[in-house]
Amino acid sequence: MQINDLKVQCNAIYFVAIDLLEKNGDKNEVCRKLLDAATFLVEIGKISPVDKEKSEKNARKLLDASKRLRAGEDYSSVYYFLTGKMLTPVKSQETPKVQETEIVKDLLKEKPKKEALPTPAEYSFNWDVKPAVSFDDVAGLKDVKDAVLNKVLLPLIHPELYEGYDKKNGGGLLLYGPPGTGKTMIAAAIANEIGAKFCSIGAADIITSGIGNSEKAIETLFKEARSFDCAVIFFDEIESLCPVTTHAQHARQIRSELLRQMQGLDSYGANSDKILFLIAATNKPWEIDPAFIRPGRFGTRIYVGLPDEDARLYMVKSRIERIKSAGKVIVGEINYDEIVKRTNGFNGADVTNLIDEVQEISIMRAATGGNKTLTMADFETALNKITSSAQVKDLQRLNEWREQNG
16 A cells, blocks of 8 residues: 555544544544554554654554543543644433444444634644744755745745746745755745745644545635735645545545645736745655646745755854853764764754754763763764664665656
């Protein structure tokens, strides 16, 4: 079974569990659904190393929720634990519990009746007034920054340059490449550069239980964005929202609503004084529905690869310099050339992990009576433990997709 199908089935089972909680359904049935969804998450982690950490974390959360229910915790607290939302109490019914369970089972078999949709006011998204991240915070990636400047920032900041030309300069941006390479930081830096309000969206922020709720959430998101003079919406792991293939009606409806909201964005700035720019990020561009990467949608595509030598040197050296400047730790002679050489193939997250491990080694030594020192030997120890998380197979496939799609 393909990873995308597993994710769709996992989401479907999870939403059934949420619906049962909302309806005060049978506790054992809720627990079974949570366990089934957790099993799918573990399987996803086995197949996709990139998703492994997040999948296992979410699986543990579902198992914990199941344990809480079996231990007698009330539905409201478990619902809040899973969704972060308060559960509106349902009116008690005289129908026996066994019959309630049968009704729930029947609803699972039959097409559910249309539910009343929440009003847009019930949905809200977190908008940063202006992200603090700038391009100075993005290590290396000169080619990427140049591409962003020419393909994104120039049309947004100086639209007058395009006047008189028969060329549309709108649409959205797709940042693709291995995980941990700074795609989110680049998106935030773009928003910072144009002084935009910034909203980062993941699948969990959009996919909600209840018929039509996800579409309503998307509609509200774009309505909020259009209310600002300048806004950037960043879709992380965009393939989760618009997969290339899916048999789930819910997923198809989400794709349709996204496409509807994106209609006309390529000329939005020309028809108003406002700016609404969309950025999407993915580690697996081949899993995105091609309809979303056409011109006028996420038609501008920029590859964000693994950090080069200069970028890795900057990341390591800047962290060490911050430790030195604090004046609390004695930093010995560090062979930066050796570190850069041995971190070839690391992504940004790997380099961060390496520095964190080096500090952990130093802290543990200080905890056993030693001085607060950080040495090249600590780096040697950490480098023998920390390896690149980038998957060769994924890198090869990314390069193939890049050659075919630009």
